[in-house]
Amino acid sequence: MAAKKNALYAQSGGVTSVINASACGVIETARAHKDKMGKVYAGRNGIIGALTEDLIDTGRESASAIALLRSTPSGAFGSCRYKLKSVDANRREYERLIEVFKAHDIGYFFYNGGGDSADTCYKVSQLSESMGYPIQAIHVPKTVDNDLPVTDCCPGFGSVAKYVAVSALEASFDVRSMARTSTKVFVLEVMGRHAGWIAAAGGLIEDEGIPVVVLFPEIPFDERKFTDRVEALVKEHGYCTVIVSEGCHHPDGTFLAEQGSKDAFGHAQLGGAAPVVAGIVKRALGHKFHWAVADYLQRAARHIASQTDVKQAYEVGAAAVKLALGGHNAVMPTIERLSDKPYRYRIGMAALSEVANVEKFMPRGFITADGFGITEACKRYLRPLIQGEDFPRFRNGMPVYATLKNLAVPRKLPAFELR
């Protein structure tokens, strides 16, 4: 193996407000080790770029452009939702990846994503060995869903948690001041199809004196219990805030969001969980309500990112390069919590065999007995993750975010059709 292999970095799945901070960590650290690591290529639109040999030469970007990635939300090289099938089902794609790696003298594969990409990363590493072209495949953790195992938290989560907690607090102050004659119940829908980590962050506003009900995907929705709880809080405080996870569902498994509602033309209505919950409150209790669906705003909100999260996102990117240079393969840098308060952590390492295809749910002990709030243990877990601010630079009132040149690396292979 040549002394100085190139690297391929790819972003995978839904982007976050800090995934580019990880990219920044990878590229800056590789540049700091130019003697040992060659060029850093990026897959345009993630793994699709790797498969179609549509590679970006990050070496063509200035140091200041790369530095700006640290404070730029979204995926600067493009990401995609494209899950490689099992090796048996689609050996062709894995072999193509190896061919592209070979053609561009790539010895390091940094795959920045969630559970699916950890699995792909693991398979690439296994297959490359059996194909006689060894690749050091390092997974860089990223997911707002916070559902990767082993690592204490996932870069991307802390910032969405902070966005949700801050936004819910602000909107609750609004409702509190209007509740005498106007809105009494405010419903905020947040992401988290399977795990309630993001919704849990909304529960932090209880510490600011806000009456709040959290609806988790982990707890089947009980309409009567829910409206009773809302009514009790409105009676006591005059208003209440509801945080509903998009993954909240009925006991039979159907999501609240899929009420089978139709518009005037009989088309399926593309609703969210928030309007459904607001409608339930209105019908059962008669209270005036408002609802919001944060959707992409929450995972893109770099302007209110958590400093802890940005720092950790950068560090796992940097650690990935160091692990690769240290000879590691099929691993993922992790965040190991050492103490809650003061918050201390260190960057650790997990074998991808332990990470791939394992989903981490909220421990039941993080949800209150009644299912509508978070426990002190959960708050102890969450609080450090939203610590600190890391405001982007602003110019003329708008944040300054990087748009890269993203120049293509000349192709060397025949075209490849995605199926």
Place this chain on the structure above:
Amino acid sequence: MAAKKNALYAQSGGVTSVINASACGVIETARAHKDKMGKVYAGRNGIIGALTEDLIDTGRESASAIALLRSTPSGAFGSCRYKLKSVDANRREYERLIEVFKAHDIGYFFYNGGGDSADTCYKVSQLSESMGYPIQAIHVPKTVDNDLPVTDCCPGFGSVAKYVAVSALEASFDVRSMARTSTKVFVLEVMGRHAGWIAAAGGLIEDEGIPVVVLFPEIPFDERKFTDRVEALVKEHGYCTVIVSEGCHHPDGTFLAEQGSKDAFGHAQLGGAAPVVAGIVKRALGHKFHWAVADYLQRAARHIASQTDVKQAYEVGAAAVKLALGGHNAVMPTIERLSDKPYRYRIGMAALSEVANVEKFMPRGFITADGFGITEACKRYLRPLIQGEDFPRFRNGMPVYATLKNLAVPRKLPAFELR
């Protein structure tokens, strides 16, 4: 008239992220003129508190608590949606107000709100004179809708404009990085039932290279023209962002949001305009979409307030007190723009007779000929209003917002029933 009359301050209508900055300006300026102005009372929940003699003694709040109002969103004393009827229709309420003023030796009335409260303020001033208990009634402008006349802009608008522009930019970056395989059209619904000022702010992201379509309440919705425009942008850029005002409506006047949609149980569905627009895009073009409804988040988002807006909100509060002490009555401090770039303005004054019941719409020249964007003239108007940041203080990852003691002033009058 005694040398040192007390003052009553009341917040009216939907609150904003900077209305408390105006309260701060009123109270701090009154405190700085203790020799000429007595106590500052606040109506609990706005004019309802004034009518029911439920007054708050702001003198019981510390200087630091009042200072913190400058960076606290929402209405710290409570606001309400309660419009006083015409004097003829409900003379009883106006007379009650004067009685409360008399009982508490109130000579100054500072009413902080939009068009309705300007009207009420004007009537109070007129009636008090005819009743032989003169009140100096000063209106302090506030509305996210930016629809008050005479003043160049309204405190509250600049911050919601900044929130919308920043959030739309961030979400657009997200969509841009995912569009290859995932979401191609992102729809963000913003406030503005009658005027498109807030939606217009979303148009500012065009300057950041984002393909954007704005749907204004001023332009009747043309479905075919709209989907053609979206398709052209998606073809050119691979994605597009749509900003839709909640007030966007069909040529027959029905709002997009009221599609007459029903849920599975036949209940009217409480939808927004964003899901309707997203559905139209999906059916006509087949593109994957996401949508968000910002709702209260936008007007409560003090964490991303415009520094210009916060400053002006404070200044109109301070100016109101100075105008009162200068002997003025039935007036409103205004913001007079002197130049766009560099942005210069001064605080002016308008007679309430010119403000009451006049609504300011977007000039047609601020909307592009095709009705889907904003012109350079509009951008020149908007840009200064989102300038600068004024981040709140944070503690443990959360913004520090004021919750006042709001101690009641002892009642002196018989109870009063609101009708």
